[in-house]
Every structure is written in C-alpha cells, then in structure tokens.
Amino acid sequence: MAKVTLKGLNHSYLKTQSSDADWAIRGVDIDWNDGGAYALLGPSGCGKTTLLNIISGLITPTKGDILFDDKVISGLNPVERNIAQIFQFPVIYDTMTVYDNLAFPLRNRKIPEEEIKVKVYEIAEMLELSSTLNNRASGLTADGKQKISLGRGLVRSDVNAIMFDEPLTVIDPHLKWILRSKLKELHQKINRTMIYVTHDQTEALTFADQVVVMHEGQIVQTGTPVDLFEKPKHTFVGYFIGSPGMNILPCQIKGNDVILNGKKIETHQQIKKNNFNKTEVGVRPEFISFSNEGIPVKVLSVSNTGRHKIIDTESETGKIKIIAKSNEDIPSGSAFLKFKKEYTYTYGDSWIIE
Amino acid sequence: MNKTVNQKAWFFVIPVFVLVAFNAIIPLMTVVNYAFQETFGNNVFMWEGTRWFKQIMLSERFHASLGRQFLFTFIILFIQIPLGIAIALTMPKEGIGVPVCLVLMSMPLLIPWNVVGAMWNIFALPDIGFLGHSLNALGFDYNFTQQIGDAWFTTILMDVWHWTSLVVLLSYAGLRSIQPAYYQAAEIDGASRWAIFTKIELPKMKKVLTIAILLRFMDSFMIYTEPFVLTGGGPGNATAFLSIDLVKMALGQFDLGPAAAMSLIYFFIVLLVCWVFYTLMMRNEEKS
Numbered sequence: 001m002a003k004v005t006l007k008g009l010n011h012s013y014l015k016t017q018s019s020d021a022d023w024a025i026r027g028v029d030i031d032w033n034d035g036g037a038y039a040l041l042g043p044s045g046c047g048k049t050t051l052l053n054i055i056s057g058l059i060t061p062t063k064g065d066i067l068f069d070d071k072v073i074s075g076l077n078p079v080e081r082n083i084a085q086i087f088q089f090p091v092i093y094d095t096m097t098v099y100d101n102l103a104f105p106l107r108n109r110k111i112p113e114e115e116i117k118v119k120v121y122e123i124a125e126m127l128e129l130s131s132t133l134n135n136r137a138s139g140l141t142a143d144g145k146q147k148i149s150l151g152r153g154l155v156r157s158d159v160n161a162i163m164f165d166e167p168l169t170v171i172d173p174h175l176k177w178i179l180r181s182k183l184k185e186l187h188q189k190i191n192r193t194m195i196y197v198t199h200d201q202t203e204a205l206t207f208a209d210q211v212v213v214m215h216e217g218q219i220v221q222t223g224t225p226v227d228l229f230e231k232p233k234h235t236f237v238g239y240f241i242g243s244p245g246m247n248i249l250p251c252q253i254k255g256n257d258v259i260l261n262g263k264k265i266e267t268h269q270q271i272k273k274n275n276f277n278k279t280e281v282g283v284r285p286e287f288i289s290f291s292n293e294g295i296p297v298k299v300l301s302v303s304n305t306g307r308h309k310i311i312d313t314e315s316e317t318g319k320i321k322i323i324a325k326s327n328e329d330i331p332s333g334s335a336f337l338k339f340k341k342e343y344t345y346t347y348g349d350s351w352i353i354e
Numbered sequence: 355m356n357k358t359v360n361q362k363a364w365f366f367v368i369p370v371f372v373l374v375a376f377n378a379i380i381p382l383m384t385v386v387n388y389a390f391q392e393t394f395g396n397n398v399f400m401w402e403g404t405r406w407f408k409q410i411m412l413s414e415r416f417h418a419s420l421g422r423q424f425l426f427t428f429i430i431l432f433i434q435i436p437l438g439i440a441i442a443l444t445m446p447k448e449g450i451g452v453p454v455c456l457v458l459m460s461m462p463l464l465i466p467w468n469v470v471g472a473m474w475n476i477f478a479l480p481d482i483g484f485l486g487h488s489l490n491a492l493g494f495d496y497n498f499t500q501q502i503g504d505a506w507f508t509t510i511l512m513d514v515w516h517w518t519s520l521v522v523l524l525s526y527a528g529l530r531s532i533q534p535a536y537y538q539a540a541e542i543d544g545a546s547r548w549a550i551f552t553k554i555e556l557p558k559m560k561k562v563l564t565i566a567i568l569l570r571f572m573d574s575f576m577i578y579t580e581p582f583v584l585t586g587g588g589p590g591n592a593t594a595f596l597s598i599d600l601v602k603m604a605l606g607q608f609d610l611g612p613a614a615a616m617s618l619i620y621f622f623i624v625l626l627v628c629w630v631f632y633t634l635m636m637r638n639e640e641k642s
Contacts, residue, residue: 058542077541085538089533089535096553107548108544109544149539
C-alpha cells in the first residue's frame, strides 16, 4: 500500500517535440492517498493509458518523477514497484488451469505453496471462481477470463497499488454492474490504492472517490463526482460528464457583466478580468427551467426518457438542451429560459473564470 | 435460414475438377493400375493382385530407405523447429531491421531446388569448394562424395540452410500476433523470460508451429531434387531417401509394378503421419 505522487510528468512517444500536440502527457501533477479509489477519466487518446503505464513502470516518462510514499521510484521496473495491473482485454495463460493462473504471480515470487493455496482460494471465493478452479482457463467466457485477470491482480496482498485499464470493456452490460460493485466491495475489503482508467463516466463516477479528468494529455480537473458535475473547471469536463453534457454558449464580457444574446445574465462568479480570446457561458441542462422571461428560444423537440424529458431548443447563439421532469408541461414554439445562477459559469479560453 | 438450392452451380466446379483430374487423379489412378498388374509394354497387363505390395513390404531395400528417410526427417525437424523459433525470437520487432531480416530470411526459399543442390555440391567439394576446402584446411578429413557421415552432414546442413527460414517466418508471424498486454501482464506478474516463453509465446505459436511442422515433415519426407543433385543418393545408397530410391526403381530398373506399389505405400505413410499429427494437435485445441 502506498501513497502515489506524480511530479511534473511529461511524456512523448516522439524523439523530438515541436508543439503541444507532440506530447502524450503534459505537466501532470497528482497526489493520490494511500488506500483511495481513483479514476482517470477521458476520451480515447487523451493519454490516460500512457499515464497508467508510466505509473506501473511499463513506460519511462520523458520528464518528471513518480513517487510511492514520497520515495522516487522512477527508475524501477514493474516488479520492483510491486504494483498490479489489469488490462483492457483479459490476459490469461492459456495452458494453465484457473488455479495456476491465479497462483502464477505468487509462484514467480517464490511464495510457499501452502500460503499460495490459502490466497488463491480466498480470491477465487471473492470472485466466485471457486467452482472452476481446476478447469483450463482458456475454456472460460470473456467475463470469466477477465475475472481471472482481476484475480491475478488482487491475489498479492502486499502490492503498492492496483491499476485497472478499462477492465470492463469486453464484459456484457449486466455483468458490468456486478463486477463493478464487486470491485467497489473489494476496495472496501482490502483497502488498497486503486487506480481505474476508463472513458465511461458512469464507471468512473460510481467507482472512484476522486476522479481525474484528462483531455489532450492534460489534467483538466480533479475532484469528487459531485464537484465535476456541479462545478466543471473546464468546458471539456462540462460536456464530457453528464448526459446530455453542459450547454456551452458563446458570450461577451463587458465590464463585470456577462452578456448572452445581447442580454445581461447572472452567473456564479464575479467577473474581474477580461483578457480572453474566447468567452463562453456554461450551464447544465439540469439547471435550466422554462420561465416567463429570460433567454428567448424556440422549442425544437422533446424526447422522453422515462425518468425525465430532454428538450432541444434553439437560441440566437446556439442550441440549448434542457432536462425537465417527465410530468412537467413543455411549452411549444417560443419560450423563455432561466438559468440557475449558482450553477451557471463563465469560461475564458475554455477554463473557468474565477 | 433456408439455402437456395441451385444445382447449376456444379458447372462452375468443372474447370477445377478437370485440372485436378489431369494433374492428380488420373496419374494416381495410373499408379494404382501399375501397382496391381505386371506389364511387358505394348499395353499388355497381367493381374498380380497384392504381390508387389508384399514384395515391397518385405524388401530390405525398402526398409533401409524408409529408415534413412525417417532418420533424415527427424534430424532436420529436430534442428529446424527449435532453431527457427530461436531466430524468430531474436529478430527485431520494429524499425528498418524488420524488412531487412524478412527479405534476408526469404532468400533461401526463393532459390530453385536444383540450384540449391548444385550450389551446395560446388560449395562442399573437398578440393575446390569453399566449405570442403576450408574444412580440409582446418584439418578435418572431409569428403562428402566418399564418406557416409560427411554426406549426411552436408545434406542436413543444406536442408537446414534452405528451409529453416520457413519456420522462422511462420514463428515470427505467430510471435507478432501476440498482444503487447500479454507481455506487460507477464512483466507485472514477475514472470521470468523462460516462463514468458513457455506460458505465453509457445502456446500462442501452437497453430503456426503445427503448420510449420506439417509442412517441414511433408517436404522433407518427399525430398528429392536437392540430395539428387548434391550426392545422387551416394556414397553407395547412404543418402538414397525414399523418393530417390523410388525413381531408381521405376526409371533405372524399370520395375514399374513394385515401384507403383512402393509409391502408394509411400503416399499412405505421408497421409497417415500428417493425419495422426494434425488430429492430435487439434484434439487438444477442441478440449480447451
């Protein structure tokens, strides 16, 4: 078990770098506490797997340091770092039985066979693999195989951290739920630092106490699921998290006022400076309601998801999505919208203006 | 789902059928014809039943060449398969080295078989050949045209040179198809290099290696041109493998009946070994 710290990490797969785009990871600083559950969330290609492989030691970063419990371990290999990692696709040793697969990491570390037996049975019990222990691993289904991969990661009791690289990609949706809650349960039981990489916001938000959102190799926000939802620090976080994502509308800043569609609107922050190339207002569909006055829009369509209604509207500066209760009456044709002040933010060059 | 029945489609098979008939079925049937009859030419045939088969099965000459054949095939498989895997493991995985290695590796495979035989014949000549002359200059008493051991050594070396590349290319393809995650997982599991080889690489290469062993078995079991050009089966009958012996019997002695029977037996041995080997390999596959 260990506290994981990343200091000034930069990584590029190229030999020479000329622009920001040449870096897979840019200026990453992270402090992860011992025993926490963390998620790295971002779209494909944002650098989250690279970051994970840097932590586990499969990739050496171009610049920066990795610390476990405040000790620099940048030069160590994965075995010396003593971490476990579970990959996107199940990795199993075809010719071995389920038991031997689970015992493999322990046998490689020369642990006595009796001790291995106890550990393997314990893990198999947790993952509900006990009945298949003597079967050939290659005969299992995809989720069975992935459980073995998970088991091999969890079987060692002394690991510094366990990392998951989109481990549920190949799993059927209904099993995803089961395995995900299993992971959460395991985390509470064994209390080890777990780092979970995913592009699926539901997975990240349900698994982790703290979510790190990555975009184009940078960390755009770190926070609890509630933070990310209620106060996105970057427009990317706004529209990446939430379903549908945040409405981002171009606006002007005049003095201390935010002007949207020629009208002043109230936002969360006090605007003190105005030196941006691009300014936008962001508000989540959940925090917009119909009103008698406000932003004039035209209602385009209404779709009912069962739990709530999603309304598409068109304003002068762009489309706005609204979420309303399923029993709420929706005006047709022209209407006015009101934004909840405390959840309406202004962004300068995509970053929140504070 | 109901499939449409269209018997006219059989017409499309006719060209292939005709082609196969002319280059395989008809010649094979001719051999069958000769194997059961005696002929003195002029298309006069006399029924002999299984006489030729009995004669071949009991003949010491056949036993000797069959023995030589199995020995040769086992030796070259024993050398080429491990060597091919070893070379494939050391080949570069990216960069300019990949095409360079692949092209160099394919070169021996592109050389016509009789040229390979002729090349090695000259290469190994004890007086003027580079190999033969060098070995003698180093103090070895080497003469592949007169000494049995040297003849075998040269034939095996030639075959290894000619065919190991095939095993290398197949193994390399098998190795490249292993996803990097397997190596990463093994690294994290703390697996030794040997464990990575036996638990990941070999099982993943199983299918291509099955193909490689089958191809090398069949080709080496039917080898003719190269040893014929290199040693002509000599010295004496020392390197007269089945096919060389067969040609001697059929075209040298004109014993068409026994030769036909022998070639049928020969054919069934190849078929049987391939079938047994393939079935064994694939039965394991189905179990898992």
